[in-house]
Amino acid sequence: MSDARDDTSAAIAIQGARKAYRPIVGAPLRDAVCDVTIRVAPGTIHGLLGPNGAGKTTTLKMLLGLVKPTAGTFMIMGADSTRPAGRRDVGFMPEQPYFPQHLTAAHALRLYARLSGVPKDEIASRTSALLERVGLAGRDRVTLDTFSRGMLQRLGIAQALINEPQVVILDEPASGLDPVGQRDVRNLMLALRDAGVTVLLSSHQLSEVETVCDDVTIMNAGRVAAEGVLDSLLNIEGRTSLRALVPGDALPPDVASRAENIAVSGGLWVFSVPDESVRFVVDAIDDAGGRVVSVMPMRDSLEDYFARLLAMTAGEVGSR
Amino acid sequence: MMGRILPIASAVVADSLRRKVVYVVLVFAALLAFAIPSLPDYGLGVQSAVFREVALALAYVTALVVTLSLAANRVPAEVERRTVYNVVAKGVSRPEYLVGTWLGVFMVAGGAMVAFTIIEQAVGYITYGEIMWQLWQGAFAVWLEMGVVAALAVAVSAITGPVVVVTASLAALFIGHSRSTLLGGEGALELSPFYPSLDAFNVVNPVAHGSGVPLVYLVSMAAVFVGMAGLSLIVGSILFSRRDL
Numbered sequence: 001m002s003d004a005r006d007d008t009s010a011a012i013a014i015q016g017a018r019k020a021y022r023p024i025v026g027a028p029l030r031d032a033v034c035d036v037t038i039r040v041a042p043g044t045i046h047g048l049l050g051p052n053g054a055g056k057t058t059t060l061k062m063l064l065g066l067v068k069p070t071a072g073t074f075m076i077m078g079a080d081s082t083r084p085a086g087r088r089d090v091g092f093m094p095e096q097p098y099f100p101q102h103l104t105a106a107h108a109l110r111l112y113a114r115l116s117g118v119p120k121d122e123i124a125s126r127t128s129a130l131l132e133r134v135g136l137a138g139r140d141r142v143t144l145d146t147f148s149r150g151m152l153q154r155l156g157i158a159q160a161l162i163n164e165p166q167v168v169i170l171d172e173p174a175s176g177l178d179p180v181g182q183r184d185v186r187n188l189m190l191a192l193r194d195a196g197v198t199v200l201l202s203s204h205q206l207s208e209v210e211t212v213c214d215d216v217t218i219m220n221a222g223r224v225a226a227e228g229v230l231d232s233l234l235n236i237e238g239r240t241s242l243r244a245l246v247p248g249d250a251l252p253p254d255v256a257s258r259a260e261n262i263a264v265s266g267g268l269w270v271f272s273v274p275d276e277s278v279r280f281v282v283d284a285i286d287d288a289g290g291r292v293v294s295v296m297p298m299r300d301s302l303e304d305y306f307a308r309l310l311a312m313t314a315g316e317v318g319s320r
Numbered sequence: 321m322m323g324r325i326l327p328i329a330s331a332v333v334a335d336s337l338r339r340k341v342v343y344v345v346l347v348f349a350a351l352l353a354f355a356i357p358s359l360p361d362y363g364l365g366v367q368s369a370v371f372r373e374v375a376l377a378l379a380y381v382t383a384l385v386v387t388l389s390l391a392a393n394r395v396p397a398e399v400e401r402r403t404v405y406n407v408v409a410k411g412v413s414r415p416e417y418l419v420g421t422w423l424g425v426f427m428v429a430g431g432a433m434v435a436f437t438i439i440e441q442a443v444g445y446i447t448y449g450e451i452m453w454q455l456w457q458g459a460f461a462v463w464l465e466m467g468v469v470a471a472l473a474v475a476v477s478a479i480t481g482p483v484v485v486v487t488a489s490l491a492a493l494f495i496g497h498s499r500s501t502l503l504g505g506e507g508a509l510e511l512s513p514f515y516p517s518l519d520a521f522n523v524v525n526p527v528a529h530g531s532g533v534p535l536v537y538l539v540s541m542a543a544v545f546v547g548m549a550g551l552s553l554i555v556g557s558i559l560f561s562r563r564d565l
Binding site: 087 | 327401402406407416564565
């Protein structure tokens with residue numbers, strides 16, 4: 001979790017967010033989001049994860065004043081973001097960026113620049129610089145109805161950055177992009193962080209989150225299921241992962257008795273052992289004429305952690 | 321505030337300029353304006369008055385079609401296509417968005433009125449050798465009434481779809497022009513000051529058959545416009561502000 005524990009120092013602070021609605025008139029209220037608290041430290045990339053229907057987009061919409069919260073407080077850079085004035089230093093790219101189709105790319109960016117209060121004499125230079133930055137240089141006079149999904153996605157990122165915001169909220173920014181585009185988006189997020197910009201990233205792409213995020217909040221069934229720094233969430237306490245080249249077709253018996261999660265390919269063995277056995281196992285492999293390639297804390301893949309967590313919290317939700 | 325309202329209004333204008341409906345309605349209305357002098361029941365000595373009366377009616381229908389076609393669909397379409405997300409997330413308040421949308425529609429309706437009145441003037445001059453300056457007063461009244469209709473349509477469209485918006489707007493027009501019919505009795509006439517009448521914008525008689533509309537009346541008409549359009553936009557803004565997008 002971020003080091004910002006109070007709302008004033010956090011770049012984004014969501015406290016006790018709740019959104020309840022009635023599926024039909026007269027029906028009891030149903031929570032889409034319940035008691036969600038998220039704090040994002042300035043200058044970090046924070047991932048917001050969860051399966052479809054977890055409440056991620058509803059939470060972001062409440063943060064941006066698009067949906068009226070039933071309860072909770074929403075602050076961006078210390079200002080109430082449910083009020084328009086609190087969103088003027090924010091860039092937002094929705095999950096599927098829609099634009100007026102008759103506009104050209106340059107027209108669209110100019111419109112959003114004017115709405116964001118960008119000084120008139122800076123609009124043209126910022127527009128061309130941003131189009132180049134997102135890989136749309138030379139497309140400024142093309143109308144948006146001819147843009148592909150990926151190009152609209154890139155333009156969506158450009159409009160989110162047009163006002164040089166201190167906080168950027170990206171909802172599935174790599175969706176619809178080819179692998180090169182996805183890499184560009186990752187690099188862009190890292191560059192924003194390097195420039196001191198805070199990024200809140202909602203994504204299904206766990207590899208993307210794992211690559212760029214400093215910390216994450218995982219939501220399920222409208223609630224926060226887990227939160228924290230990625231390393232501390234994924235490291236499996238008490239176990240160490242080893243990679244070793246071992247002669248023959250089996251691990252030494254003393255090692256095999258302690259090893260778990262064993263996989264082998266081309267003489268390279270990958271397995272985990274209890275932390276207290278690491279010294280013994282390394283010596284045993286040495287004695288057997290093998291070579292230890294790496295020793296590191298055992299770490300779950302985000303995919304496995306995510307799946308396990310969702311299965312666990314689904315049980316909790318079912319029992320509530 | 322205007323720094324955010326004007327870009328929205330200009331986006332509405334730009335969008336409407338690419339729509340064929342505005343041009344089609346204008347061309348069709350112009351063709352009808354050229355056909356007015358060939359009406360069979362023209363009486364000697366009143367031709368130009370009848371021309372002005374029919375021209376005003378045509379202007380009214382033209383403006384109504386343009387206004388409703390733009391105002392009824394704009395907000396629902398932007399909400400449905402989610403283009404409104406980018407706008408609201410930029411710190412534009414919902415009232416600013418609604419007022420900007422209304423202003424754009426109002427400006428397009430004004431442009432259509434100017435274009436159509438120029439055509440009417442040309443036809444009137446060619447046919448009767450007369451510059452019918454009163455038609456500008458009529459166009460002004462129609463434009464203001466369309467401003468009220470646009471405000472009502474935008475307000476209703478903040479919470480519902482185009483079909484309901486058009487129905488509600490036409491119902492409001494009917495009610496607005498039926499005060500004397502609906503409040504016929506003496507007791508009911510006491511309600512007259514509270515009736516949402518649009519009769520203030522009806523200047524057919526002075527424009528077509530009289531010597532024009534006095535300036536003081538034009539000013540009072542503008543005041544009615546501000547009141548009615550403003551009230552509609554306030555109510556629309558409240559409704560839109562309470563809505564989830």
